[in-house]
Amino acid sequence: MLTLNEVKNHPGIKACIKKTEQYLDYLGYTDHGPRHINVVSDRAKSLAKNIGLSEREQELTAIAGYCHDMGNFLQRTDHCYTGAILFSQFFINDYKDSKDVSDILEIMQAIANHDEHKFEIINKIGAILVLADKSDVHRNRVKNKTPENIKKDIHDRVNYSVMDSVFKINKQKKEIILKLTIDTEITGVMEYFEIFNERMIFCRKAAEFLDCHFVLVINNFKLS
Numbered sequence: 267m268l269t270l271n272e273v274k275n276h277p278g279i280k281a282c283i284k285k286t287e288q289y290l291d292y293l294g295y296t297d298h299g300p301r302h303i304n305v306v307s308d309r310a311k312s313l314a315k316n317i318g319l320s321e322r323e324q325e326l327t328a329i330a331g332y333c334h335d336m337g338n339f340l341q342r343t344d345h346c347y348t349g350a351i352l353f354s355q356f357f358i359n360d361y362k363d364s365k366d367v368s369d370i371l372e373i374m375q376a377i378a379n380h381d382e383h384k385f386e387i388i389n390k391i392g393a394i395l396v397l398a399d400k401s402d403v404h405r406n407r408v409k410n411k412t413p414e415n416i417k418k419d420i421h422d423r424v425n426y427s428v429m430d431s432v433f434k435i436n437k438q439k440k441e442i443i444l445k446l447t448i449d450t451e452i453t454g455v456m457e458y459f460e461i462f463n464e465r466m467i468f469c470r471k472a473a474e475f476l477d478c479h480f481v482l483v484i485n486n487f488k489l490s
């Protein structure tokens with residue numbers, strides 16, 4: 267059975283992640299490297315555990331979280347598809363004659379559907395990946411923290427304004443909660459929604475797929 271440890275130590279995966287980080291740094295994007303993918307992988311695994319998925323499913327969500335952005339070095343557009351195909355190329359031959367091949371296919375489906383422009387949630391791993399990925403908004407993702415850049419780049423400005431981000435689940439109420447603390451001197455809540463509205467809708471739909479409710483709290487104000 268494929269494990270997160272095996273995936274993390276695969277030379278091809280390591281190379282794709284490194285190349286992606288270099289390419290997106292060159293484009294001036296927020297962090298999509300080791301920090302982001304480890305946050306997403308950890309959040310995904312923890313959410314899978316808390317909603318009662320099996321240990322095997324928890325491991326698959328952690329792998330999908332770790333690998334979801336590795337196709338970005340080819341091009342931002344359609345990175346979810348290229349990432350899914352790349353992932354299969356590294357592992358499918360080892361599992362093609364085994365029943366575990368379905369694990370590879372499920373991870374591919376999750377990676378291929380994590381982008382808000384082309385999404386379709388078709389399995390629990392995919393729904394969890396969406397929530398873990400789209401909830402990672404934090405100032406630590408901003409690479410260029412100069413005042414001039416923060417002023418001119420809305421994505422960097424909104425991410426930089428998020429001083430604290432807590433992602434958790436209330437099992438009794440079946441709520442998946444994203445709690446953000448935003449410095450409103452840097453950006454207003456409206457500006458947050460200007461770029462993240464689509465992502466938050468995506469999170470709501472993913473939570474519904476898991477039979478839960480997505481709750482967004484900004485500066486202690488419950489918005490959904």
Ligand SMILES: [Fe+2]
Pocket residue numbers: 334335345380381
């Ligand atoms: Fe992505």
Ligand SMILES: [Fe+2]
Pocket residue numbers: 298302306334335399
């Ligand atoms: Fe991502």
